Amino acid sequence: MKKQPTREKLLDITFDEVYIHGYTATSVDTILKKAGIPKGSMYHHFKGKKELVLAMVQERLFPKMELFFDFEKKEGATVTDALRSTFAGVSRNKPLIIYGCPLYRLMVELSPVDETFDTVLSTKAMQIQDNLALLLQKGIEDGEFNETLSSKDFAAYIQESTWGVLSLSPSLSSSSHFIKHSKFILETLAIYKN
């Protein structure tokens, strides 16, 4: 087993720790110990804790988000189908179901308190939302939905209510629970079907 480059290893461990314990509750020393990397190395690669986590957000968290929430419309399929398959993918993702959306959890912790994180995280959130809105817009243009559907507003609705279920207490979370939730969303969307 080839040794993983220091920087990459640090980003991996940082993701794991921050995902579950949050930014503040994760100490640099813990990360270092779990990674088996001495302090000097870390501070050679990153200016400090905040920069390490910010890099982790860009290089680990965001790519994962793109994986989870890609709303690609498959050839010939409807927008509803594309959404259904995204939801199904999420429901099969164990960590996402148990611990919730890492982007949202970090946003809940840090947005009210740290401007840098707020900007970075909400920008990405809006970007994902915009993709979703684009998909819905396509549905309108294709005649799947009628003009009374506001693609922007509904994209926000989907994103935020999905965040809400996902980031529940692990003791209340399950994939079947999530599936029920996503059915309600699809029912609402169906109101706007032509």
Added chain:
Amino acid sequence: MKKQPTREKLLDITFDEVYIHGYTATSVDTILKKAGIPKGSMYHHFKGKKELVLAMVQERLFPKMELFFDFEKKEGATVTDALRSTFAGVSRNKPLIIYGCPLYRLMVELSPVDETFDTVLSTKAMQIQDNLALLLQKGIEDGEFNETLSSKDFAAYIQESTWGVLSLSPSLSSSSHFIKHSKFILETLAIYKN
């Protein structure tokens, strides 16, 4: 202005601090300094930080939640009206709109990591959800909704999607945004109207 009893003052300040900064990022010393209360007094009233915050949860946070989310059906009104008025109340509550639901935020931070908090917070969450389910059930019995509505599932749906919008980044939150969200929920509910 009469001096507030030590214990009560501590609970007030603790709520403010934990609400915005979270449990971990709030230090005992900060609370003490803001409250102008010496350490000995605090440790006389509470065994430690965790117990202080747990008491705050019971005596400040939970009562506030009951205020925010009371789903009382007014004389003669429909369940839909009761919900609409609850949403309106929430949308007028500035801190709730800006910083989100304090119960949910604490749950997001601590549930995966602390069993005591998880139990206390999710029990309360379920209690509120049960009240909401009861209201919906009444709607079914009154003939406002048909039998295909699962009051339990829909109550969860309302609660969790509402949490999702509320606890967004302050920079993305506004009462008008929340109102749009609540309209979608009511539209979904309307599907089940008789």
Added chain:
DNA sequence: CCTTAATTAGACCAATTAGTCTAGCCATAG
């Protein structure tokens, strides 16, 4: 091989953390 720069290593530091402890204050019951 030798020089140079990148990286590793970890001892060290000041500040902050939650929590302890003892001395004294102060209200009230006798």
Added chain:
DNA sequence: CTATGGCTAGACTAATTGGTCTAATTAAGG
């Protein structure tokens, strides 16, 4: 007035925090 018990006061502690610093090691280019 005095004795008692609840409460206040804050100095102190041990552990942990994020961060610095310098020396040693390693890798790469000539």
